[in-house]
Amino acid sequence: MANWLTFLGAYIKDPKNIGAITPTSRYVARRVIRQIPATARTIVEYGPGNGAVTLPVLKGMPRSAKLIAIERNPAFVETLKKVRSAKLQVVHGNAQDAAKYAKKPDVILSALPFNSFPESLKHEILANTAKNMRKDSKFVVYLQYSRVLEDYLPQYFSAIEHEYEPRNLPPSHLYICSGPR
Numbered sequence: 001m002a003n004w005l006t007f008l009g010a011y012i013k014d015p016k017n018i019g020a021i022t023p024t025s026r027y028v029a030r031r032v033i034r035q036i037p038a039t040a041r042t043i044v045e046y047g048p049g050n051g052a053v054t055l056p057v058l059k060g061m062p063r064s065a066k067l068i069a070i071e072r073n074p075a076f077v078e079t080l081k082k083v084r085s086a087k088l089q090v091v092h093g094n095a096q097d098a099a100k101y102a103k104k105p106d107v108i109l110s111a112l113p114f115n116s117f118p119e120s121l122k123h124e125i126l127a128n129t130a131k132n133m134r135k136d137s138k139f140v141v142y143l144q145y146s147r148v149l150e151d152y153l154p155q156y157f158s159a160i161e162h163e164y165e166p167r168n169l170p171p172s173h174l175y176i177c178s179g180p181r
């Protein structure tokens with residue numbers, strides 16, 4: 001499903017918005033799942049792509065949770081709509097409008113390509129995300145090789161933990177953010 005060739009094909013067509021030539025590895029997906037509390041009921045995923053993190057999260061999240069996956073690429077949306085799960089809602093839309101689809105979720109996951117976004121879009125997504133979080137919500141961001149968000153996250157979140165996963169191509173940095181400002 002989350003296969004490399006379709007992902008690479010999407011990257012070649014739209015490099016700035018896809019932002020990576022390979023999908024996220026299962027090792028990163030495991031780290032992401034560890035961040036989802038057992039009490040979580042609503043989880044939002046920005047930029048699910050062809051499901052590299054979506055599918056493991058569906059399996060690993062609490063049984064009564066639902067996952068709302070917001071993707072701007074229509075081909076990926078079609079792929080994800082074929083996933084048979086009553087717990088998954090696939091939205092063809094933009095992460096910056098997430099509050100329209102889920103108000104104050106417990107966890108927000110993101111593999112968006114922040115490194116290729118213009119300044120204004122980086123700020124818009126982070127500001128809207130912080131605004132749509134409760135004090136105890138978590139924002140989990142994973143980026144391939146890039147540490148670009150380290151200058152931005154502290155402007156929007158008061159607590160940020162960093163993890164590094166070398167078993168990803170290229171290695172991945174994860175940031176677990178809470179305490180929206």
Ligand SMILES: C[S@@+](CC[C@H](N)C(=O)[O-])C[C@H]1O[C@@H](n2cnc3c(N)ncnc32)[C@H](O)[C@@H]1O
Nearest residue numbers: 020023024047048049052071072073094095111
């Ligand atoms: C680096 S890929 C990550 C895909 C997948 N989550 C993974 O980890 O393998 C980034 C994804 O974000 C999507 N995307 C880019 N900008 C977006 C936006 N503003 N709103 C929603 N999705 C977006 C792209 O279409 C792409 O599927």
